Amino acid sequence: MNAPALEVNDLVVRYPGRDAAAVDGVSFSAAAGSVLALLGPNGAGKTSTVETLEGYKRPTSGSVRVLGLDPISQARELMPHIGVMLQRNGVYLSMGPAQVLQLFGAYYGAKAKRTDEVLELVGLNSVAKTPWRRLSGGEQQRLSLGMALIGQPKVLFLDEPTAGMDPAARQTLWTVIRQLRADGATMLLTTHYLDEAERLADQVVIVDKGRVVAAGTPDELRSGGTDDIRFSATPGLEVASLQLRVDGAVVTEPSPGEYHAAVAPTPQNISTITAWLADQNVTLGDLRGGRQRLEDVFARLTNEPSTADTERATKQTSQRTKRGAKT
Amino acid sequence: MSVFLAQLKAELRMTLTRGESLLLTLGIPLAVLVFFSLVKVIDTGTVEPVDFLAPSTIALAVISMAMTGVAIATAFEREYGVLKRLGTTPLGRPRLLGAKIASIICVQIIQVTVLTIVAVLLGWRPPASGWPMAIGALFLGTVAFAGLGLLMAGTLKATVTLAAANGLYISLLLISGIVVPLSRFPTAMRAVVRLLPSTALAELVRDAFGGDTAPGQAWVVLVVWGVVAVGAAVKWFRWE
Numbered sequence: 001m002n003a004p005a006l007e008v009n010d011l012v013v014r015y016p017g018r019d020a021a022a023v024d025g026v027s028f029s030a031a032a033g034s035v036l037a038l039l040g041p042n043g044a045g046k047t048s049t050v051e052t053l054e055g056y057k058r059p060t061s062g063s064v065r066v067l068g069l070d071p072i073s074q075a076r077e078l079m080p081h082i083g084v085m086l087q088r089n090g091v092y093l094s095m096g097p098a099q100v101l102q103l104f105g106a107y108y109g110a111k112a113k114r115t116d117e118v119l120e121l122v123g124l125n126s127v128a129k130t131p132w133r134r135l136s137g138g139e140q141q142r143l144s145l146g147m148a149l150i151g152q153p154k155v156l157f158l159d160e161p162t163a164g165m166d167p168a169a170r171q172t173l174w175t176v177i178r179q180l181r182a183d184g185a186t187m188l189l190t191t192h193y194l195d196e197a198e199r200l201a202d203q204v205v206i207v208d209k210g211r212v213v214a215a216g217t218p219d220e221l222r223s224g225g226t227d228d229i230r231f232s233a234t235p236g237l238e239v240a241s242l243q244l245r246v247d248g249a250v251v252t253e254p255s256p257g258e259y260h261a262a263v264a265p266t267p268q269n270i271s272t273i274t275a276w277l278a279d280q281n282v283t284l285g286d287l288r289g290g291r292q293r294l295e296d297v298f299a300r301l302t303n304e305p306s307t308a309d310t311e312r313a314t315k316q317t318s319q320r321t322k323r324g325a326k327t
Numbered sequence: 328m329s330v331f332l333a334q335l336k337a338e339l340r341m342t343l344t345r346g347e348s349l350l351l352t353l354g355i356p357l358a359v360l361v362f363f364s365l366v367k368v369i370d371t372g373t374v375e376p377v378d379f380l381a382p383s384t385i386a387l388a389v390i391s392m393a394m395t396g397v398a399i400a401t402a403f404e405r406e407y408g409v410l411k412r413l414g415t416t417p418l419g420r421p422r423l424l425g426a427k428i429a430s431i432i433c434v435q436i437i438q439v440t441v442l443t444i445v446a447v448l449l450g451w452r453p454p455a456s457g458w459p460m461a462i463g464a465l466f467l468g469t470v471a472f473a474g475l476g477l478l479m480a481g482t483l484k485a486t487v488t489l490a491a492a493n494g495l496y497i498s499l500l501l502i503s504g505i506v507v508p509l510s511r512f513p514t515a516m517r518a519v520v521r522l523l524p525s526t527a528l529a530e531l532v533r534d535a536f537g538g539d540t541a542p543g544q545a546w547v548v549l550v551v552w553g554v555v556a557v558g559a560a561v562k563w564f565r566w567e
Contacts, residue, residue, distance in 0.1 A: 054415050056567075079417045090412025093403065094341060106333030107416045147412075 003068055004029040005155055005186035006036065006053065010062035013048045013210075021060070022048040024210035030188065030203065032154075035181055037201035038190045041302050045210040046190040047087065050159050053188065054084055066155055080108060083153030085161050089144045091132045097143045098128040101150055108151030115150075122146040123172055138166040145173060149180075156180065156187045162196060174200060194295040204294070208302040221297050227264040228296075232257050232285030233277060242276045257285070265289025330418055334426035335433075342396065342434055351496070352396050353438060356388040359506060360442060364449045371508055374538055381446035381453070382461070382532040382539075383505045386468065388438040390499065390525055393431055393469040395492040398476035401427075402488035405480060411567040420566075431473060435465070457536040464531035467549040471524045474556025481564030499525040521545070524552040 006029060013023035023045040030036040038046050051057045053064050055071030055078070064071060069078045091100055101115045119125050122142040127135060135143065141164060148156055158177075162170045177187060177200055191197055197204050198218050206214040206221075214221055235256035242261070243251045249263040263269045270289065277284055342348055363369055364377040371379040404410050413423055443453070479488045500506060503525035509517050520526050527548040533539035 056411070056414065076417075076419065079415060079419070082415065084412070084415040086408065086412060088408040088411075090408030090410075092337070092341065092409055093407060094345065095337075099337075103333055103337050104416065107330055107418045109330075151417075 003032075005032040005034075005067055006030040006188060007065040008049065008053070008062075009064070011049065011052060011059050011064060012061045013045070013052060013057055014060040021210050023052070025062070026207060026210070026212055027062075028203075028205045028212065028215060030186055032186050033181065033184045034202040035177065035187045035189060035200050036203045036205065037197035038188065038205050038207060039192075039194065039197055039298060040190075040207040043209075044207045044302070046207060047159055049207070050157055050188060050190055054082070054157055080151065081154045083148035083151060083156045085144050085148040085156070085158045087159050087163070089132070089140050091140070091143065091147070093133045094131050096127070096129040096131055097124040097135075097139075097146065100132065100143060101146055104147050104150045110150055110152070114152075118146045118150050121149065121176065123169075137164045138169045141165050142169055142172065145176065149176070154185060156185055158187060158189045160190055160192065162191065162193060170196075194298055198294045206298060206301055213301045214297065218294055222294060227289070229261045229263055229265050229269060229273065229287070229289040231259050231261075231273065231287040233259065233282050237280065237282065242273065245272050245276055331422050331426055331429075334418060334422060335429050338426050338430035339433055342400065342430060348396055348400070351493075352388060352392045352434060353441060355500075356384040356391065356438070356442060357445060359387065359500075360384040360446060361449070363506065364446075369507060370511065372510060375450065377446055377449045377451045378536075378538045379508060379533065380506075381442065381449075381451040382536050383529050384446075385439055385442050385461070386465070386525070386529040386532045387500060387505050388442055389435050389465050389468055390472050390528065391496060392434050392438060394472035394476040395496045396434070396476070397427070397431060397473050398479045398488050398492040399485075401477060401480035402483065402485040402492075405565075405567065406485035408567065414566065428473070431469065435469065439465075453536045460535035461532050464528055464535065464546075464549065467546075467553055468524065468528035471528075471549060471553040471556050474553060474558075474560045475524075477564060478556060478560040481560060481566075499523065502526075503529055505529050522548060524549055527552075 008026055008028050011023050011026045012021050014021045026045065026049055028036070038049065040046050048057060052059055053066055053071060055075050058072060066078055067081060071078055095103070097119060098115060101118055102112070105112070105114050105118075119128055122145050124139060124142055124146065127139055130139075132140065132143065141161070145158075145161065148158070158173075161173055165173065174196075177189070180187065189197070189200065201218060204214075204216065204218055204221055205212055235253070237253070237259070239251040239253060239259065243249065246261060246263050246269060249261060251259065251261045253259050261269070261273065270287070273287075274284060342352075360377075360380050363380055367376060369376060369379075401410075410423075414420070443451075446453075476492065479491055483491065502520050503523055504512070504520065505525065509520070509526070509530075512520065521530075521542065521544070527541070527545035530539055530541035531545050531549070534541035534545075
């Protein structure tokens with residue numbers, strides 16, 4: 001493989017007046033044509049890292065390179081080759097998608113028909129002339145994606161691209177990402193949605209409190225943990241007694257009524273658990289065994305409860321009113 | 328089409344299709360010119376009201392575009408992250424700024440043309456020899472007021488800029504000898520308001536067309552305001 005398309009070397013980003021560094025010694029790189037997902041809880045330093053790569057922030061120490069170029073001192077050479085989707089759209093309020101894409105197309109010297117191609121690609125044909133301020137949150141996100149794509153970039157930065165998107169828009173984005181990857185583009189994606197990273201990324205970097213806590217392919221990250229069994233039943237059961245029966249494997253109750261046993265889902269282990277429940281005359285709610293998912297890895301590494309589903313629901317409703325930028 | 332022309336076209340289109348911006352940059356100066364030329368409530372001494380009002384409202388129009396129009400548009404672009412988003416395109420800040428300046432000048436040409444035509448219809452006969460000096464003064468005024476507009480837009484919240492830029496515009500309209508001639512002001516007050524860039528600009532444009540005699544310090548006042556305002560904008564402007 002050639003030189004990496006993205007390089008982050010021992011990056012530190014500090015903000016004046018804050019003791020803790022937002023980014024505290026992060027290093028990673030992405031090969032040309034690959035998709036890298038940057039995962040982490042809020043305030044982990046994802047956006048600060050991405051914005052340094054985009055040239056918005058100067059590293060306090062360390063360095064970043066995009067296509068081998070410094071995003072600040074070599075901005076003029078770099079900008080024609082990158083596409084950016086910010087958390088906040090940044091679009092002229094009175095312009096409709098067609099006009100915005102035409103203007104952005106002009107910045108990149110794109111041909112006029114490129115506007116129509118991109119409108120079609122992101123599914124905004126029916127609202128091509130509706131002013132930005134009257135578009136729905138999902139449509140605004142689609143336009144933001146279109147603005148990132150119009151110049152046929154070699155490197156794309158997508159900062160929480162699906163936050164607030166409806167399922168159809170998410171599907172569009174996933175299709176576009178796979179297509180661009182096939183065409184050889186490099187992408188850096190930050191996301192809260194672990195399933196998204198699992199599906200799209202060649203490489204996942206998990207950050208927490210400004211540091212990399214894990215990195216690797218989704219498969220590598222998943223294989224780090226053990227297989228397990230999860231089940232639900234009456235809250236407050238005496239897990240120590242079950243632990244004795246499964247040869248000392250750790251059994252916990254992460255949330256009331258939800259149990260987790262760090263044992264392989266063999267028929268033997270399952271029958272041990274159901275027998276233990278039967279002894280106490282407790283009904284089994286639901287039972288699931290298998291490999292851990294990226295979500296579990298994430299929760300373990302960042303001490304975040306794995307509440308991706310409830311988070312997803314609240315995020316979608318709050319997205320429309322969300323204005324503040326996160327670090 | 329070149330990047331610069333595309334951006335200029337977009338800037339012009341936004342300015343000229345925004346109702347409130349048209350009202351401010353053209354509606355108010357025109358209304359002041361027509362109303363006070365026809366309804367003789369202001370005392371302009373020996374000069375005809377229109378001879379006083381035409382150059383005054385040309386100065387006012389230039390102030391409205393350079394300061395208030397620029398401040399409000401730029402403040403909202405900053406607040407909505409447009410300026411930030413443009414930072415990662417090949418447009419670049421120098422070309423963005425260049426397109427903004429060019430669009431200000433285009434709008435001002437429209438303003439001056441419309442006001443001059445209406446004033447001539449009302450009986451104004453400006454000597455052609457007055458234009459070079461008037462244009463020189465208008466240029467210096469534009470620099471000073473655009474500097475002030477960008478200073479507000481780059482440091483204050485958009486809603487605060489909206490209020491401040493409009494408030495300042497109305498205040499300057501009243502106290503800078505644009506509607507009410509300076510001769511009606513008490514002497515001490517006249518000396519103070521002559522330190523304002525709006526007063527200096529209006530006096531110089533009237534002087535250019537022979538309707539008034541501006542003190543020589545007016546040029547100094549305009550240049551000093553320009554240097555200070557642009558310097559402050561360069562120093563304190565924040566893109567996001």
